[in-house]
Amino acid sequence: MTEHSLSRFFRVHFPPPAYMALPTVGVDISTSSMKAVHIKEYAHGPEVDIFDEVALPDNVMSKGDITSKQSVADALKTLAQRHGMKAVHVSLPESKSYLFELKVRGKNKEEWRTAVEQSLDEYVPLPPDTVVFNIMPLKVVAGETLVVGVGYARKIVENFLQVLEESGVEPASFESEMFSTARALLPAHMDETVLIVDIGKTTTKLIIAERQIPRFATTLDVGGDALTHSVQKYFGVSEEEARKIKIEHGIVSSGGKEEYLSAMLLTASAIRDEVTMRLEYWQNRTRTNNLFAPVTRAVLVGGNATLRGLPEYLSSTLRVPVVLGDVFTNFASLDTWLPSVDYAQSFAYTTAIGLALRDYVQ
Numbered sequence: 477m478t479e480h481s482l483s484r485f486f487r488v489h490f491p492p493p494a495y496m497a498l499p500t501v502g503v504d505i506s507t508s509s510m511k512a513v514h515i516k517e518y519a520h521g522p523e524v525d526i527f528d529e530v531a532l533p534d535n536v537m538s539k540g541d542i543t544s545k546q547s548v549a550d551a552l553k554t555l556a557q558r559h560g561m562k563a564v565h566v567s568l569p570e571s572k573s574y575l576f577e578l579k580v581r582g583k584n585k586e587e588w589r590t591a592v593e594q595s596l597d598e599y600v601p602l603p604p605d606t607v608v609f610n611i612m613p614l615k616v617v618a619g620e621t622l623v624v625g626v627g628y629a630r631k632i633v634e635n636f637l638q639v640l641e642e643s644g645v646e647p648a649s650f651e652s653e654m655f656s657t658a659r660a661l662l663p664a665h666m667d668e669t670v671l672i673v674d675i676g677k678t679t680t681k682l683i684i685a686e687r688q689i690p691r692f693a694t695t696l697d698v699g700g701d702a703l704t705h706s707v708q709k710y711f712g713v714s715e716e717e718a719r720k721i722k723i724e725h726g727i728v729s730s731g732g733k734e735e736y737l738s739a740m741l742l743t744a745s746a747i748r749d750e751v752t753m754r755l756e757y758w759q760n761r762t763r764t765n766n767l768f769a770p771v772t773r774a775v776l777v778g779g780n781a782t783l784r785g786l787p788e789y790l791s792s793t794l795r796v797p798v799v800l801g802d803v804f805t806n807f808a809s810l811d812t813w814l815p816s817v818d819y820a821q822s823f824a825y826t827t828a829i830g831l832a833l834r835d836y837v838q
């Protein structure tokens with residue numbers, strides 16, 4: 477079983493061309509739900525023709541671990557049946573990844589891979605024969621290629637493979653979620669370095685990416701649910717009610733609600749302080765190391781991205797403009813089509829969109 481799964485992983489890493497002709501769906505498995513996106517190509521450009529999600533019960537996905545394979549497989553089966561999907565691009569959790577970069581000699585991906593293999597233990601603190609990794613070239617520096625690599629314990633990938641096997645869906649590829657998120661939000665050939673802040677249910681993910689390639693990523697253990705819980709505690713209301721209040725009032729000061737606001741800011745400031753610290757560290761490094769470019773803006777995504785007042789609140793300490801991410805930047809102009817999810821929801825689909833975009837290399 478294990479050997480079988482693993483050989484399959486390597487096969488899907490370099491899929492035969494015919495395989496890619498199948499309609500491939502991007503599937504993002506995260507704490508709150510499993511999200512699926514499928515893209516359709518038109519003369520005027522690609523559109524998303526399927527947005528769908530299946531809620532996951534609490535504690536099925538926890539800190540990047542699949543704690544109930546059966547529940548995840550059931551959710552995937554549901555999505556597969558609804559949409560007749562055969563093959564999927566699946567995201568792997570940032571919190572389980574090892575992101576690294578190094579300069580290597582060589583002319584192509586195979587040669588770079590071989591070079592990385594020889595020093596893999598310097599970048600991934602696991603026995604090399606228990607690691608699966610992938611690399612992406614970033615740029616040429618003094619005759620060498622700076623590659624970004626990402627490694628996972630083989631066991632993690634095997635767990636995802638078992639879920640796919642159980643649900644009868646073929647893996648087309650696996651990708652670390654920060655690569656998918658960056659692909660969704662950034663145009664392919666823009667040199668800008670951007671900070672992506674993905675505020676989900678139980679986590680906030682920070683990604684600093686250059687030309688769709690992450691160069692720093694981390695997962696904070698606090699997300700939008702912490703804000704909902706602050707509201708619940710403060711008003712003594714149900715979770716459902718608290719969510720509504722949160723959406724209506726956000727973190728904006730409005731007359732007579734000062735205590736509510738300070739309860740919210742207690743959590744929001746925890747996120748803001750962490751983000752500020754990571755960004756400052758990056759910005760400082762760019763002053764002494766010209767391999768790194770300063771971040772010029774921050775973009776917000778995730779189910780909580782549209783929290784009222786959040787961009788203003790973050791920009792006060794980040795010292796870069798903070799805007800909502802454009803998850804449709806790599807699609808046909810929105811003058812020509814209307815996404816079937818509402819605006820606030822679309823930000824939760826960022827990773828799934830990026831996965832689906834794998835088949836549309838610009």
Ligand SMILES: Nc1ncnc2c1ncn2[C@@H]1O[C@H](COP(=O)(O)OP(=O)(O)OP(=O)(O)O)[C@@H](O)[C@H]1O
Nearest residue numbers: 506507508509676677678679700778779780820824
């Ligand atoms: N319109 C909205 N306004 C504010 N918050 C919202 C809205 N819609 C959904 N949410 C919140 O977004 C969260 C889900 O977001 P998302 O799907 O990005 O999380 P996730 O990726 O499943 O979680 P994690 O990243 O922690 O694994 C929930 O906390 C939900 O309450």
Ligand SMILES: [Mg+2]
Nearest residue numbers: 506676677778
């Ligand atoms: Mg998420």
